[in-house]
Amino acid sequence: MKDKIFGVLQRVGRSFMLPIALLPIAGLLLGIGSSFTNATTIETYNLSGIIHEGSVLYAIFDIMSKTGQVIFDNLALLFAMGVAIGMAKKEKEVAALSGAIAYLVMNMTISALIEINGGVQAMAANSTASVLGITSLQMGVFGGIIVGLGVAALHNKFYQIKLPQVLSFFGGTRFVPIISTVVYLAVGVLMFFVWPWVQTGISKLGTLVLNSGYAGSWIYGILERALIPFGLHHVFYMPFWQTELGGSALIDGQMVSGAQNIFFAELASGSGEAFSVSATRFMSGKYPFMIFGLPAAALAMYKAARPEKKKVVGSLLLSAALTSMLTGITEPLEFTFLFAAPLMYGVHCVLAGLSYMLMHILNVGVGMTFSGGIIDLTLFGILQGNAKTNWIWIVIVGLAYAVVYYFVFYFMITKLNLKTPGREPDDEETKLYTRDDMTAKKTAENGTDNVSALILKGLGGKENLSDVDCCATRLRVTVKSSDKVDDSLLKKSGASGVIHKGNGVQVVYGPQVSVIKSKLEEYISSLSSDDFAGEKEITLCSHLNGTVVPLESVEDAVFSQKILGNGIAVEPSEGKLFSPCDGRIENVFDTKHAINLVSEDGAEILLHIGIDTVKLDGKYFEAHVSDGQQVKKGDLLISFDIGKIREAGFLLTTPLIICNSDDYSSAEALAEGRISAGDKLLRLSR
Amino acid sequence: MKSFTYTIKDEVGIHARPAGLLVKKAKEFESVITVDRNGKTASATKLMALMGLGVKCGETVTVTVEGSDEEKAAAEMEKFFSENL
Numbered sequence: 206m207k208d209k210i211f212g213v214l215q216r217v218g219r220s221f222m223l224p225i226a227l228l229p230i231a232g233l234l235l236g237i238g239s240s241f242t243n244a245t246t247i248e249t250y251n252l253s254g255i256i257h258e259g260s261v262l263y264a265i266f267d268i269m270s271k272t273g274q275v276i277f278d279n280l281a282l283l284f285a286m287g288v289a290i291g292m293a294k295k296e297k298e299v300a301a302l303s304g305a306i307a308y309l310v311m312n313m314t315i316s317a318l319i320e321i322n323g324g325v326q327a328m329a330a331n332s333t334a335s336v337l338g339i340t341s342l343q344m345g346v347f348g349g350i351i352v353g354l355g356v357a358a359l360h361n362k363f364y365q366i367k368l369p370q371v372l373s374f375f376g377g378t379r380f381v382p383i384i385s386t387v388v389y390l391a392v393g394v395l396m397f398f399v400w401p402w403v404q405t406g407i408s409k410l411g412t413l414v415l416n417s418g419y420a421g422s423w424i425y426g427i428l429e430r431a432l433i434p435f436g437l438h439h440v441f442y443m444p445f446w447q448t449e450l451g452g453s454a455l456i457d458g459q460m461v462s463g464a465q466n467i468f469f470a471e472l473a474s475g476s477g478e479a480f481s482v483s484a485t486r487f488m489s490g491k492y493p494f495m496i497f498g499l500p501a502a503a504l505a506m507y508k509a510a511r512p513e514k515k516k517v518v519g520s521l522l523l524s525a526a527l528t529s530m531l532t533g534i535t536e537p538l539e540f541t542f543l544f545a546a547p548l549m550y551g552v553h554c555v556l557a558g559l560s561y562m563l564m565h566i567l568n569v570g571v572g573m574t575f576s577g578g579i580i581d582l583t584l585f586g587i588l589q590g591n592a593k594t595n596w597i598w599i600v601i602v603g604l605a606y607a608v609v610y611y612f613v614f615y616f617m618i619t620k621l622n623l624k625t626p627g628r629e630p631d632d633e634e635t636k637l638y639t640r641d642d643m644t645a646k647k648t649a650e651n652g653t654d655n656v657s658a659l660i661l662k663g664l665g666g667k668e669n670l671s672d673v674d675c676c677a678t679r680l681r682v683t684v685k686s687s688d689k690v691d692d693s694l695l696k697k698s699g700a701s702g703v704i705h706k707g708n709g710v711q712v713v714y715g716p717q718v719s720v721i722k723s724k725l726e727e728y729i730s731s732l733s734s735d736d737f738a739g740e741k742e743i744t745l746c747s748h749l750n751g752t753v754v755p756l757e758s759v760e761d762a763v764f765s766q767k768i769l770g771n772g773i774a775v776e777p778s779e780g781k782l783f784s785p786c787d788g789r790i791e792n793v794f795d796t797k798h799a800i801n802l803v804s805e806d807g808a809e810i811l812l813h814i815g816i817d818t819v820k821l822d823g824k825y826f827e828a829h830v831s832d833g834q835q836v837k838k839g840d841l842l843i844s845f846d847i848g849k850i851r852e853a854g855f856l857l858t859t860p861l862i863i864c865n866s867d868d869y870s871s872a873e874a875l876a877e878g879r880i881s882a883g884d885k886l887l888r889l890s891r
Numbered sequence: 892m893k894s895f896t897y898t899i900k901d902e903v904g905i906h907a908r909p910a911g912l913l914v915k916k917a918k919e920f921e922s923v924i925t926v927d928r929n930g931k932t933a934s935a936t937k938l939m940a941l942m943g944l945g946v947k948c949g950e951t952v953t954v955t956v957e958g959s960d961e962e963k964a965a966a967e968m969e970k971f972f973s974e975n976l
Contacts, residue, residue, distance in 0.1 A: 692921055769907060799907055799942075819908075
């Protein structure tokens with residue numbers, strides 16, 4: 206049971222990777238963009254000459270900021286879809302669509318209930334948010350995750366559902382968005398009543414923190430970090446940053462409330478006094494662990510990754526670490542180990558809390574616009590001067606944090622064998638695909654056009670099938686006539702055995718049978734559509750100038766009795782052999798008297814100049830193409846000396862043989878008598 | 892699985908005619924029959940692949956037979972090779 210929960214959590218963590226991979230770029234856009242469009246920043250550094258509303262530079266930063274912001278604003282939707290994709294077993298695109306639908310439905314349900322109950326004014330302050338233009342409860346990423354997980358569960362349960370005949374249109378994957386809509390309508394109602402209680406609990410904690418000094422800073426820090434996974438940190442810290450919960454101060458005759466507002470008012474007033482630490486205690490603590498601690502943790506994860514995975518993991522961790530350092534956006538990094546190693550996240554929360562407390566004790570007064578990266582540290586710490594901010598302590602404490610994070614993380618990962626990125630076991634799915642790929646590759650090498658085609662033929666064709674299903678290792682087929690089933694063809698398709706029971710046929714393929722089955726079904730459905738996959742008819746043109754000779758009349762039993770296959774022959778009047786179609790040279794005989802080629806449509810063609818001419822051992826023949834070469838209809842393949850060959854006592858009748866005649870139902874001659882190279886000669890029908 | 896090796900004695904090797912006969916013979920059996928020439932293999936029921944091997948006189952091929960009638964198939968294939976190649 207424990208393993209199962211752990212396994213599910215790991216899959217959840219892995220499913221986060223898709224949306225998370227987007228966060229670093231979003232973070233950089235937002236961090237840089239918002240820093241340089243912040244009125245206070247612009248004013249403080251006298252940049253208003255080049256960056257002001259209406260200037261090109263301002264527009265660029267503004268766009269950067271907004272494009273980054275839109276991703277963060279809609280992170281919940283990305284998670285709703287991304288987690289659904291990651292957790293769905295099959296037909297993932299349906300899960301993604303359902304995730305988006307469920308997320309909209311849930312939020313709209315909440316929105317309607319808010320409206321009915323008196324609108325936003327009736328709700329607690331800061332408890333609502335605009336989600337895709339819908340006024341909903343502030344649920345953060347957590348809202349997306351409950352949608353993603355729930356939809357994936359519904360999807361995995363119902364994507365193969367069979368409904369009664371009348372409703373069968375709505376069965377299978379189509380049922381998933383439907384059931385998701387219904388379920389998440391109910392979830393929305395539930396959330397409307399439950400979530401405010403969660404929010405109330407959070408804000409009560411806030412009050413507690415404010416009244417408890419250094420220890421309060423510590424608890425504030427722990428909670429702020431611990432709430433990130435639930436997307437509740439905004440609900441938690443915003444009151445401290447923006448309301449009187451974070452304190453009030455009289456600055457330049459104005460009453461200012463909220464920690465961040467106080468900091469920026471002090472910054473704007475430009476007085477020589479130090480910044481109020483009573484305000485920055487809710488901010489400065491971010492710097493040491495964001496710039497130093499977490500990147501060191503990333504290094505520890507990289508070092509602990511399996512050697513063959515290091516390259517992949519390295520790029521993920523490096524970009525996440527840089528994002529954390531530069532912009533103070535830590536989610537990309539934190540989510541990489543949050544689910545794989547919750548215990549490590551716990552340790553991280555405690556250390557982060559400690560960082561806030563240390564900054565409080567050391568009187569560090571560095572505020573921030575958004576988060577604690579190098580950009581903000583430079584703007585609001587270093588450039589303000591150490592006298593006002595004590596920013597140097599951030600670096601000192603930060604360096605110590607780097608060492609602590611590195612060793613604590615590395616020790617925990619290796620001792621507890623935590624599955625951080627690059628340490629997870631290869632899952633079965635990947636292996637299955639690889640094997641499948643190999644089969645496909647093998648098939649291609651053998652020149653067989655399609656395993657499914659072979660299976661279908663072995664089963665007696667599409668008309669002979671009444672039902673196809675599979676169990677763990679066998680394809681279970683009900684046929685109309687078991688006489689039409691060709692065991693040897695089925696075996697050629699890779700089956701290890703064929704079992705007959707009346708009209709039931711079981712073809713044993715092993716565990717990859719589910720892949721074979723789905724491919725077969727795909728193939729069969731492609732046949733049923735009008736545009737047939739691969740031509741039904743192939744027309745081959747004459748390979749020589751000369752006279753058409755029916756194959757039956759060729760003076761060699763191996764040809765005339767069609768032992769090599771069906772076809773037609775031409776008695777040449779000129780010593781030039783041309784290609785009868787577009788295709789590829791499979792093999793030029795060493796003796797150059799014959800050539801194999803495969804047409805674009807898959808007909809395997811043997812052109813054999815003369816009878817018994819193998820005995821000439823290449824004399825009087827000259828090949829103009831080589832193995833593997835692509836040729837067009839009418840390309841010169843081989844030239845030969847008619848006179849000399851006749852003198853040597855050989856007949857020159859040149860058959861065109863279809864080696865895979867079994868794949869065609871008929872081969873019909875289109876010409877008789879004299880013919881020129883390139884004229885229509887033979888039509889093959891499936 | 893059964894297998895045997897055979898050194899080609901027919902002076903022109905496995906060219907079109909013997910290949911055609913070989914395919915005809917191989918199709919009589921349920922077993923999967925493979926011809927291997929120095930690591931390059933071809934199914935004995937695929938004429939073009941077989942010709943593509945380009946087996947010449949004096950070369951040794953390995954014939955592998957696998958399936959429900961492999962005993963009989965292997966014996967008859969060996970006979971076929973000695974009689975025709």
